[in-house]
Amino acid sequence: MKLALIGVGHAGSRIVDRALERELETGRDLCNGNVLVFDTAADAFDDITHVPSECQVRFGDIHPDVDADGVGGDPDLGVTVAREDVQELRRAFDAVDFNDVDGLLLVAGLAGGTGGGAGAVLLEELQAICDKPIYALGVLPEADEPDHCALTASRALQSFVEIADNVICFDNDAWRSTVSYTDTAESEADRPYDELDRTAVSHVMTAFGASESAAMTTAAENRIDASDITRTLETGGVSSIGRATLELDRSDDGLSWLPSWLPLPSWLAGDAVDGPADAAEVKRLVRRAIDSQLTLPCAVDSTYRVLVVLSGPPTAVSRKGFESARYWLEQETGTVEVLAGDEPRPDSATLTATVLLSTVTDVPRIDALQERGRTAKEAVDESEAGEAEFVW
Ligand SMILES: Nc1nc2c(ncn2[C@@H]2O[C@H](COP(=O)(O)OP(=O)(O)OP(=O)(O)O)[C@@H](O)[C@H]2O)c(=O)[nH]1
Structure with missing residues (x-):
């Protein structure tokens, strides 16, 4: 599926x-050059190295309340400046060829004043000018961020869900244990987000970019196309992605000195296999994807629709393996709406299962965020008279 990529705020950009x-690294051409990043801060694009400068749009900077730091975490100011500069934002969209893509993905940190506030206005604008599906990738804040971040994120999530066709969530808090910055970073700005961002991107790109690989010289037997992804996501709400990989090639594992006839004990062989993965192995791989750290932790049996993509050498997946994985997913998720397809990567030494869980409804993390947001709002209401404007 070809997706125009729109980043809003620091996290989104x-x-x-x-x-x-990652497009350069993997040969997956997801956006075909249709890319834009928007921000309100002066230093917004300092660490942006791949998005061309003509696709970097700073807005809101003439508003008296916007300083070098942009809207400074205030989502209402983010909404205000985006609405004031709406003509400029619309002009920026001229750089995107909507006919060249199957949909759009707006990416934003939901706890940011620019990402969460202006991001919602940009979603509204995109829905008004484009008839393709508009998805969002919304980043949830960590639990140790201040209360106002939880409030902004829960309000923004509500707006995004209302406006976008589907919101894929990436939970920084769930993934923070996978990176080692918590002990050293003194402030949010010091946190090295690179690893988190690469993780978010790799999940999204294997789910959405399954048919966009330059290495895909072989016709897929059961190819995923844009309409499969659109159908999976059309139920709206929030979605999550899981992924697991199986090593197919043991030549680099340090065991090549062993004679090939010697059967390896399972603790040495791990999950690696030499030849085609049989039905049980494919099923195990899909199970690992579901049990893996999801981009948004959730109860998998609360999902409406599922898409599973198997990426690897065509010889690695037997038809039986494919069908048994699909059947297992139907049982596990309690839905018959399971679409499955393969992405042939003939030279790949791995087989990857990516599972997109669309419209998940049992998400304790979001319940907790909303509860914290409610408490923070009550505290704000008690200390301040009057209601702030917001999008929904
Ligand atoms: N995964 C990830 N999360 C980030 C990154 N930067 C910030 N965040 C998270 O996103 C939230 C929003 O931060 P920013 O993106 O910096 O905010 P912004 O949208 O630029 O908004 P303002 O700073 O208010 O103008 C933060 O509270 C963090 O939770 C990033 O690069 N990657």
Whole structure:
């Protein structure tokens, strides 16, 4: 599926930049050069290296309340300046060829004043000018960020869900344990988000970019196309992605000195296999994808629709393996709406299962965020008279 990538705020811009980096690394052409990043801060694009400068749009900077730091975490100011500069934002969209893509993905940190506030206005604008599906990738804040971040994120999530066709979530808090910055970073600005951003991007790109690989010289037997992804996501709400990889090639594992006839004990062989993965192995791989750290932790049996993509050498997946994985997913998720397809990568030494869980409804993390947001709002209401404007 070809997707125009629109980054809003620091998090959104950085993640989109990482997506372009990954396009180069993997040969998956997801956006075909249809990319834009928007921000309100003066230093917004300092660490952007792959998005061309003509695709970097700073807005809101003449508003008296916007300083070098942009809207400074205030989503209402983010909404105000985006609405004031709406003509400029619309002009920027001229750089995107909507006929060249199957949909759009707006990426934003939901706790940011620019990402969460202006991001919602940009979604509204995109829905008004484009008849393709408009998806969002929304980043949820970590639990140790201040209460106002939880409030902004829960409000923004509500707006995004209302406006976008589907919101894929990436939970920084769930993934923070996978990176080692918590002990050293003194402030949010010091946190090295690169690894988190690469993780978010790799999940999104294997789910959406399954048929966009330059290495895909072989016709897929059961190819995923844009309409499969659109159908999976058309139920709206929030979605999550899981992924697992199986090593197919043991030549670099340090065991090549062993004679090939020697059967390896399972603790040495791990999950690696030499030849085609049989039905049980494919099923195990898909199970690992579901049990893996999801981009948004959730109860998998609360999903409406599922898409599973198997990426690897065509010889690695037997038809039986494919069908048994699909059947297992139907049982596990309690839905018959499971679409499955393969992405042939003939030279790949791995087989990857990517599972897109669309419209998940049992998400304790979001319940907790909303509860914290409610408490923070009550505290704000008690100390301040009057209601702030917001999009929904
Ligand atoms: N995964 C990821 N999360 C980030 C990154 N930068 C910030 N965040 C998270 O996103 C939230 C929003 O931060 P920013 O993106 O910096 O905010 P912004 O949208 O630029 O908004 P303002 O700073 O208010 O103008 C933060 O609270 C963090 O939770 C990033 O590069 N990657």
